[in-house]
Amino acid sequence: MFRIALVAAIVVLSGVAGAQSSEPQASPQRKLVDGFEGRDFAPEGGLYYRENFEQSAGTYEFQSLVKRTGTGGLKLSVVPHCPNLNDGCSERAEIWEKTELRVPYDQGVWYGFAVNFDDPVPNGDHRYLIAQWKREIIPGAEGDFSPFLALRMELGKLFATVETNYLPPVSTGRENVAARCGPGEVPVWLRPDVNQMRILAATDGNWKAEDGSLFNSCTNAVTITDHGNPLPDPKSGWIDFVVYTKPGPDGTGHIELYANGKPIVTVKGHIGHADEGLGKNQYFKFGPYRAADTTQWTLYYDDFRRSPHCADVLTGGVCPF
Template identity: 30%
Template sequence: MKMQLSYALAVMLIAGAPNANAASPTVRDEFDATSVSDNWFSCGRDENRFSFGKIPDEARSAATQIVRALPQNNVLAFAWHPKGCAREDGTYDRDGSERSELWEAEKVLAPMGTDIWYRFDMFVDASITPTTGRFVIGQWKQTNSPQDAPILAQRFNGRAFTVSIEQDNADPNRDPKNVLCRVFIASQETAPVEPGFGNAHTLVKPAQLLSLMKNQMLSVGHDAEDLAHGAAPLSLPGLTGCAQGLSVTRYNSLPDPFGKWTTMVYHLRLVSDKTGLIEIWADGKKISKTEGVIGFKPFLAKEREYFKFGSYRNHAEFETVTRLDHFIRSERKADVDPDGTLAPP
């Protein structure tokens, strides 16, 4: 795919008036300016490009992220650096993954457990194939997390849109190495898993990379098998697998997001003490509601949660373009859905 991105694009992030007793500022972004705001962190790497502002031949502006294929021999390094993004001198710690992400900047992060709403429009191009492995576009993580995994993630493996959460694997019969349980809480109709399915998995350690690299590109801190995450029945009654301490209610399937704009709304309370909450809407339809143990123990309110958007994948031989627009984050639903059409009850 060849794209001309010599035009100047822009991001404007406006901190709205803080709510009374709010734990975090309200953040709005229409991506209209000519440079990225310091409320965003752009994770620069050799394989990515960022641009901001008006999209050619469209009426809207957006943050545009492009991820390209890296040579497969350019992925291993064992010097650690936070976030895996470029330092001021342009160097970064290669981790076996390819990414092109915007991160919420440190100064606007909300404390863990904040009752908070997110609304954004996302564009995912049609490059992802039915055989594509791990491909995350949009995730929420915890600072200094007990586990190197996202609490909540939008996954596009195998060209199927799903949303998953991670929790500690408390199954007494688990394989000791499977310390995490991934639970799917929303899915596109074509996905091989349905909400309520929990799949046990381990983390890939640095020492495992050399042997695993013979077969596939991996990212430190992520599981090795991430295309369909094992075989799963198409219809699952209630919670199955390692999922515990959760209630997952499905209302609708996720829409097909490829090659088009999709409006997402999330209502989050990310806590691991059985009072966690995730509600999801897409294009004005309620998709699912998840309650219970969400995230990892111990829960430390002093830590903060952060959102990042853009491609994060194993090595792939194709280029992918993602875009982010109409971003609003607030502790008030009225700020993200003022007329009640994007997140109906």
């Protein structure tokens, strides 16, 4: 009896010690927040700058001249770095979630962050991303999987794309398809050679049908509910994005996209990838990411937050659930 009581006491004390530990809580239930107020990433934000060749094109700076709230903001810049403009090299200054804090791929989570485009805003026909959500890839796995959700810019216009595994289209080869897909269909760029397809999910108010010429087929793999609010103009100042992400390659995916407190689109259906060699978690990264270019590109970020609860992230808007 004494041995049983002693073991029980040790278990209780161990549990108390664990509860008081200062180690990061590796759980999607943990709320993450970073207002970039100090000289480094806040411990409660769970963010870091990843070091590799493409990231060496970038710099990050905690500064106080350009901010949305508080006393500071994060400046991220990329400069020409690739040896050749046409060799597939990219230039990045992306901020990542720490690996131990990533959210399981089959769970939903809310993200928020604000971004401000420095002048001049790039307006070329080029590949620019400002934020992306991906699935982990197991080291050594074959394939290069695009983000299942990305906020992109081309010709100076913002747009959002959703990616999933290739599914046969409901129609192909239609001119100006963004204006011509039928009821229940959405514009898609088919990429069967890599078992992927990219869906045009949302655009800004300056977008024209011809801007979406790449999305020249239609799919019913997802449903998109347009809430009547376009994405903001990248020249309009601070844009506060709020995003709910729950991948579901089997058709159970769900995305909510807000900007400046207004609902933009709801996307449901086939979202993300289910190929061999992919990991169990989703992850988020933000910052300027582009194909090799010849100019400097700078973005400012502020007010990062992540939570399983919408109310922790969406301010000035109404949570959908």
